[in-house]
Amino acid sequence: MKLRLFLPIAFLAAFVFSCKEKNADPKNDTETNQWIYSNMKYWYYWTDHITASPDYNKTPSDFFNSLLYKYDATARPDGDRFSWMQESAKELEASLGGESKTTGMEYKLVYFPANTSNVVGIVLYVIPGSPAAQAGFMRGDMFSSVNGQKMTDSNYAKLLNTQEKATYTLADIKDGTLKETTTTRDVTPIVLQEDPVFFDTTYTIGASKIGYVVYHQFIPEPFQGNNGAYDKKLDAIFARFKSSNVNALVLDLRYNPGGYVSSATNLSSLIGKVTANDIFYYKEYNKQVTETSLKKYGESYFYDKFKAKSENIGANLKNLVVLVSSRTASASELLINGLKPFMTVTLVGGKTVGKNVGSVTLSDEKNGIEVGLQPIVSKSLNKDKKSDYHVGFEPDVKVSEGNILYPYGDPRDPLLGEALFQITGTHVTRQGRSARVLQEEERAELSSTVSHKAGGSNMFFDR
Incomplete structure (x- = not known):
């Protein structure tokens, strides 16, 4: 719920830093943490659980995380699973508006065969006109290697976490067996809406x-x-x-x-x-x-x-x-x-x-705050x-x-x-497909780019 309450947020930021000039230099970590604390203390749904004695010496990311009433299945089943902070408020706001640096290809990662460490990417959809579309990728395509290395559960994150050109090797599943092809496709991410x-x-x-x-x-x-x-x-x-x-x-x-x-x-x-x-x-x-x-x-x-x-x-x-x-x-x-x-x-x-x-976007770039927050602020009924x-x-x-x-x-x-x-x-x-097959498919899935998209399941904000 992106509560795009920019006017209330801007008002709050101006109130907290009323003595600061606009377009100030980037704040140091202590000043940034003070801004984070003031905003979280006011907006956060679980504000009663925020410590009264925060450690302002932490990095902004660690400081933000230290304030959260984190979910725990046993100790805090009512806790927070969704609040997040981004180092760049500009990138946060752009991603929430559907703009990001991407190949234009969303995919899921699965273990295949299911009980091995081998990882395969399966394309869920491709944005028209994107680098991935221009390279020929389509929904249902599979890839098993990136930059010549076969993906496993120990290397897939490193291979895929790149903002540079990457070479994908396509694969097919036939009669329950994965076969890597000789077809490769080069894709370079761009900023895309x-x-x-x-x-x-x-x-x-x-x-x-x-x-x-x-x-x-x-x-x-x-x-x-x-x-x-x-x-x-x-x-x-x-x-x-x-x-x-x-x-x-x-x-x-x-x-x-x-x-x-x-x-x-x-x-x-x-x-x-x-x-x-x-x-x-x-x-x-x-x-x-x-x-x-x-x-x-x-x-x-x-x-x-x-x-x-x-x-x-x-x-x-x-x-x-x-x-x-x-x-x-x-x-x-x-x-x-x-x-x-x-x-x-x-x-x-x-x-x-x-x-x-639901969450709200908190930012104050005009006063030199570079980070952007997306904390949970409300419950929906x-x-x-x-x-x-x-x-x-x-x-x-x-x-x-x-x-x-x-x-x-x-x-x-x-x-x-x-x-x-x-x-x-x-x-x-x-x-x-039998119930057994459905369970195996669910167990085999590792992750997907959709889950990490603009905060993934964190996204839900007012406007």
Whole structure:
């Protein structure tokens, strides 16, 4: 929930450093830590657990981490899993707006074979026009070596953690066996803006007219664009769905780690059978923020309502199926939780992350503070005041996408195929896999670039 509360934040920063001049020199660690402490003490959801005697001699990163009420399954099951700090506030703000230095290729890493130390990369999607796209990478491609070295669980991080040109060697899985090919592709990262509205289509199956949308991140517009371009792109898609009399929707959030609440509100308002008077979600803050904000803004500060959207398809919608996975988090889960009081939401895929809390971007570059903070500041609840997904949403139908990936929109994709079956009762085309195989696939997955994207599951912020 990127609470993009830049005015309140700027006000707070000005209050804390009222004697400082603008465009000052970068602060030393002690001054930076004092700024971190003042802001965290005011905003942090668990402010009561922040020490009264901090050690200002630490590096800013260590100092920030020392203030956190960290999650522990036994000692602090209610603790913080999601707050983070970035050394560059500029890079933090850009990444939250979908801009970063990247090859344009998102991938997951799996052990293959499952019980070995061998690691294989499987491309999840490629940003059009990116270096990876220009090199020929596509969803479903696999690579087993980087710069001539085969990836293992002991070297993959070093091989992949580079901002320089890298050479990937492609591989194939045939009859359950991995075979490295002689094909290589060179890719160099660049600063790139990602359009999160990635794919859409419709299907007509019997009496069902089904819309399908792939959405990768809740971002309203390009970084510093201030034009709502991506929200408007979704509006246009739903306008087409409405004119086509779509009566079922498959929303693909399997690779969506979160984003801006404003975009979650916009998308939810296109889907639900709701009015502009209905509550989308409530926000719960610490005592200090609550008291200050109540006096300054009133009760309306603590909830967001749906928007009135002429493109809304809720009145005609009989089925909503959301595709989810272990990478689905934050604003994605907010949308699911916010729509549940108004309609049946069927989840297909894997268990979601479980981020029912929101964060705010804190920065003060004008006063020489170089770091950017993204601390948890609130808890989120739906219209019925429910917020019981802190351990993640369990899917109604558990399905793994597997290691052989199909293009978006292809019903052979296990998640999409199951969604179409849930809506129509007809297997358009489906790959059945046993529960044992599903468990093996889950155990084999090591990580994914989506999980580290702009804070990964940390992302969920107000605007």
